[in-house]
Amino acid sequence: xxSFLIKGILRDRSKSLIPIVxxxxxxxxxxxxxxxxxxxxxDIVDQNAKLDTGHLKVMTKPxxxxxxxxxxxLALLGLEELITSLQxxxxxxxxxxxxxFGGILDVxxxxxxxxxxxxxxxxxxxxxxxxSGEGTRLNxxxxxxxxxxxxxxxxxxxxxxxAQKLEVDLGKELTFFGSSMEGSMVFYKFILxxxxxxxxxxxxxxxxxxxxxxxxxxxxxxxxxxxxxxYLPFEIYDDAKASEIATTFNAQYDKSDDEYxxxxxxxxxxxxxxxxxxxxxxxxxxxxxxxxxxxxxxxxNTGLIGGLRRYKEFGIRLALGESKRKVYRxxxxxxxxxxxxxxxxxxxxxxxxxxxxxxxxxxxxxxIENSTIIMPSVIRARVTSNLFFIGFIPGLLSMLFGTMLSGxxxxxxxxxxxxxxxxx
Amino acid sequence: xxxxxRIVLLFIFGSSLTLQGQSTSITADEILKKVDANMIADTQIxxxxxxxxGKRKSRTIKSKGYSRGSDxxxxxxxxxxxxxGTKMLKLEDRLWIYSPATDxxxxxxxxxxxxxxxxxxLSYEDMMEERKLTDIYTASTLSIEELDNRQTYKMELxxxxxxxxxxxxxxxxxxxxxxxxxxxxxxKSGKLLKKTSLSEVKQIQGRxxxxxxxxxxxxxxxxxxxxxxxxxxFNPAIADRLFLKSTLKN
Numbered sequence: 001x002x003s004f005l006i007k008g009i010l011r012d013r014s015k016s017l018i019p020i021v022x023x024x025x026x027x028x029x030x031x032x033x034x035x036x037x038x039x040x041x042x043d044i045v046d047q048n049a050k051l052d053t054g055h056l057k058v059m060t061k062p063x064x065x066x067x068x069x070x071x072x073x074l075a076l077l078g079l080e081e082l083i084t085s086l087q088x089x090x091x092x093x094x095x096x097x098x099x100x101f102g103g104i105l106d107v108x109x110x111x112x113x114x115x116x117x118x119x120x121x122x123x124x125x126x127x128x129x130x131x132s133g134e135g136t137r138l139n140x141x142x143x144x145x146x147x148x149x150x151x152x153x154x155x156x157x158x159x160x161x162x163a164q165k166l167e168v169d170l171g172k173e174l175t176f177f178g179s180s181m182e183g184s185m186v187f188y189k190f191i192l193x194x195x196x197x198x199x200x201x202x203x204x205x206x207x208x209x210x211x212x213x214x215x216x217x218x219x220x221x222x223x224x225x226x227x228x229x230x231y232l233p234f235e236i237y238d239d240a241k242a243s244e245i246a247t248t249f250n251a252q253y254d255k256s257d258d259e260y261x262x263x264x265x266x267x268x269x270x271x272x273x274x275x276x277x278x279x280x281x282x283x284x285x286x287x288x289x290x291x292x293x294x295x296x297x298x299x300x301n302t303g304l305i306g307g308l309r310r311y312k313e314f315g316i317r318l319a320l321g322e323s324k325r326k327v328y329r330x331x332x333x334x335x336x337x338x339x340x341x342x343x344x345x346x347x348x349x350x351x352x353x354x355x356x357x358x359x360x361x362x363x364x365x366x367x368i369e370n371s372t373i374i375m376p377s378v379i380r381a382r383v384t385s386n387l388f389f390i391g392f393i394p395g396l397l398s399m400l401f402g403t404m405l406s407g408x409x410x411x412x413x414x415x416x417x418x419x420x421x422x423x424x
Numbered sequence: 425x426x427x428x429x430r431i432v433l434l435f436i437f438g439s440s441l442t443l444q445g446q447s448t449s450i451t452a453d454e455i456l457k458k459v460d461a462n463m464i465a466d467t468q469i470x471x472x473x474x475x476x477x478g479k480r481k482s483r484t485i486k487s488k489g490y491s492r493g494s495d496x497x498x499x500x501x502x503x504x505x506x507x508x509g510t511k512m513l514k515l516e517d518r519l520w521i522y523s524p525a526t527d528x529x530x531x532x533x534x535x536x537x538x539x540x541x542x543x544x545x546l547s548y549e550d551m552m553e554e555r556k557l558t559d560i561y562t563a564s565t566l567s568i569e570e571l572d573n574r575q576t577y578k579m580e581l582x583x584x585x586x587x588x589x590x591x592x593x594x595x596x597x598x599x600x601x602x603x604x605x606x607x608x609x610x611x612k613s614g615k616l617l618k619k620t621s622l623s624e625v626k627q628i629q630g631r632x633x634x635x636x637x638x639x640x641x642x643x644x645x646x647x648x649x650x651x652x653x654x655x656x657x658f659n660p661a662i663a664d665r666l667f668l669k670s671t672l673k674n
Binding site: 179187 | 476478479480481483504506507510521523525526527528529530531532536540541542543544645
């Protein structure tokens, strides 16, 4: 029966062409949008996790409350002991300290006077310990424009843009001028060893990276760190697991009197990422619903026109003794096949488009030049397994709904008047 | 009208006349000039300590500052050890800082001067501001108020030049000593940026001078920064070489 229906669809294109085209367009858009939103979200979450939030982040309570101000005077102290305790308690998680700080980078001329200077955004990560994986995590190797990553104390990597702005070459000296953890005036000489392009406008403007031990020395933060980031196995974020770890950890300090007791936050609890993710998921679902609804109306209309055109055909079939229910059922089966064909075409085109956007991406750097949110400058779509079936939801449903509505006319046919209508 | 009512009425009328008399007998500009005469000198040498109240611990930074006019200022930090030997030189709108640890002189200018000095509630601009109030503000007297048992003129100062750190200031000035006792500093937007409380007013070389000032940056948490004047000498002779950039490294 199915092959009979397929033959009918293929041979009488007038009853299938328009619905297939409509479904294909709708499914293509659904797949593309879902792929793009998924890709953009994954990139944003991934960038945030790697650069800022980790999968888990430990801070002191007052630091967490004011973390936008980067209050290093409220940093975690007794870091080594804390890491040892965390490693024992949660051995699967990799813990690595991060210090964010601000200050002025000053480039001297040959006489030691200021040649150029600018406010910089410092990020101190564990670069000298190869087991930390921080260089790879921050993509520093691939982002390198000139030189190399710091391998010795006193070396600094600048964003390429910042280095050009300061007119400083590799191997030259830079003086960091800022405040220690306690607010003392700090001067420290670094050697520029490499430049990188982070691909994040907020960082490309004025960021520099040093090793965390250098930062601890410069900022008087011995055995301290502003933040301690945790990464789950294989660097894949699992919200349920992260929440469980955070709850267990925080329970230990619930009744602590220590004003500077540590607190652990999951990725979703930071930078509004939780609400962003939930909101985006809602947007995708709404998008699919709108497509189903809009396409159903269009296909209902198409079905009505088709029904009128096939009025005589249905009449003959009913006159020959086919039950109304069977005609309706076959009509729905036919609609399902058209829906599947349209969904297959739409999914194929949508996947191709998504793959293209995954490779090429869309450059949004112009629009986020002044953004302080961690966002990639190129948003890429992502081909994920759900894209292979997500288009079938609007594709099939819209065709079925449309046909169900328009096909109701079959039941209104009066068998007694059929021959009259058919002019037999 | 009975006699008691007459007395009360006379008292009220008399008081208002006295208040009016006080506020109109001296103009806002004259008040400001008297304040400048107390606070500003052609040259001065100040030995001071700055207590920065941190969240975990407090720090005391001792320094000695030399100034000439409104555009020459030199400060040498004496303690603690980390700050010892650090020197600052301000000439007009430029500031140089010398760090003995790196043997470097770093120049600061523009918006960088608005940064906090050593984690305190003072900016470099606050530290180096020596201009007379009459030169940069237009004043008006708002009212007469009592503050810490002292009669004060409450005054509003609006900037009449562009290059000021604070567009508006509200000052409470001691009516007898012509020393500010309290100050609120506002941005052009009307946002309150800082508050200062001036106390321990002493007579030094014939001037009244507040020897303790608490600065409170309203954009920061905490109890602010105390600036305590241990010794101040007005109009001493100061060698020219102190205001040379080349002196910073010596």
